[in-house]
Amino acid sequence: MDTESTYSGYSYHSGRSRGSHRHGERSRDRHKSRSKDSSRSEKSVTINAPPAQPLLGDQTLRGDETQDDNWGETTTAITGTSEHSLSQEDIVRISKDLDDSVGLDCGRYLAVSLSVLLGVLVLLTPVAFLLLPRLLWPEKLRACGTACEGLFIAVAFKLLILLLAVWALFLRAPRAALPRIFAFRALLATLVLLLVLSYWLFYGVRILDTQDEDYQGIVQYAVSLVDALLFVHYLAVVLLELRQLQACFSLCVTRSTDGQTRHYSLGQLSIQRAAVAILENYYRDFPVHNAALLTASKSRPAKNLGELKVYSVDGPGATGAAGAVGISQSQSRAMIAAAARRRDSSHNELYYEEAEHERRVRKRKARLVVAVEEAFTHVRRVQEEEQRKAVAGEGMDPREAAQAVFPSMARALQKYLRTTRQQHCHSMESIQQHLAFCITHGMTPKAFLESYLSPGPTLQYSRDRWLSRHWTLISEASVTSSLTDGTVFLLKCIDFSLVVTTKKIPYIKLSEEFIDPKSHKFVLRLQSETSV
Structure with missing residues (x-):
């Protein structure tokens, strides 16, 4: 799931590609030095959010070449049923889907596998604490009373609650492939791993080596581990879900080509997670990009400039340096x-x-x-x-x-x-x-x-046009750092880019002013001459 960020700057292309070998080496050295200097000022990382082909551009044009452009004139009515057959276009689409499925990111499966292994270790550790004494030295254990049997029920229900809580919070399909590791999730995984290893170390030294006979104490030790895991899950809910609910920043998103602008309010998020949230809203809120x-x-x-014509008043017979200067000046004035x-x-x-x-x-x-x-x-x-x-x-x-x-x-x-x-x-x-x-x-x-x-949003159109769009996140600051006032980053794709500007929501101070209810009263004085 975690991929390394790519540092890239401005690329310089040489116009003389067929020069000598020595000149090519010098140009490559200059290219490397300039790329090294520019990479210090600009960081470019790749983010695969909702992963397909661009809606417009070269790929769309290539895909539309197989479609009849005159379908309005050549369309005929179909009144009967026909046999379904695979066309050449269907075969190409199926082969492309197979190629895309084979080339999936292995890092994502590695992260999921590690998470599953950690979850299995966490859930089986309390059960192992209870079963190992029964299997290794059952004749030395003291009889477990009513209080001990009640702890068995507590452990069973707490493990069930923990399993459901982990399923609700963590076992969800990833919405995007982030370029950098999710800091809070990695912190929680490290904390859980250290907690479980600490409990295993204490269990091995104080219970397994000494073959403790107090089975009720062993059960209480397993209950304390389950309670600690529940508190860690509560911490995960606070860090991953509740912390970002309060809106702290207003993000202005502008499309570079046509200037379409939307504003979104986000909480305390890192730059890469804010980019994912913006892309999710982009497919829903922005109208489709029409190049x-x-x-x-x-x-x-270009048409207006191409229609300009300059005529020589003196004719083709004007010669000499003075005549050439006069002709050039007159042509310049005429063009202006x-x-x-x-x-x-x-x-x-x-x-x-x-x-x-x-x-x-x-x-x-x-x-x-x-x-x-x-x-x-x-x-x-x-x-x-x-x-x-x-x-x-x-x-x-x-x-x-x-x-x-x-x-x-x-x-x-x-x-x-x-x-x-x-x-x-x-x-x-x-x-x-x-x-x-x-x-x-x-x-x-x-x-x-x-x-x-x-024109509707991008999601309204066919799925194969936007499903695997590849985005690049460009930011001067680290993508794992939190949003701050004035943070600017770009989300770039093939056809256009989204320029995101961050503004902090100001602190609001409300004051109360008391209004006397008697101040709203008035007296209506009537004269006897009036008809009222």
């Missing part, structure tokens, strides 16, 4: 003036581009809403006819109904997703599954369209 929207905004400045004019008119172009895009989105949306409503109306009409017939075996399965009505809305849905640049987030199979789900549960067309009209 296609970012590339569209970057193309405008053209750039200024382009900058003045760029806001108008941006305004009209956004207005045109909004008009197209509203148009596609209206067509999509009408197509979906007609499809749901057709499904509802078919269901009503089947209910009137009341003939068993003639009804359509929700999956078949979804496949039958999907072609009527496929083209409108595909055009809308292309206009809003969401076509890579929804496949034809996922849309049909969602449609079948809505038909099964009697949902309205608006409920079906909500998943496509507005």
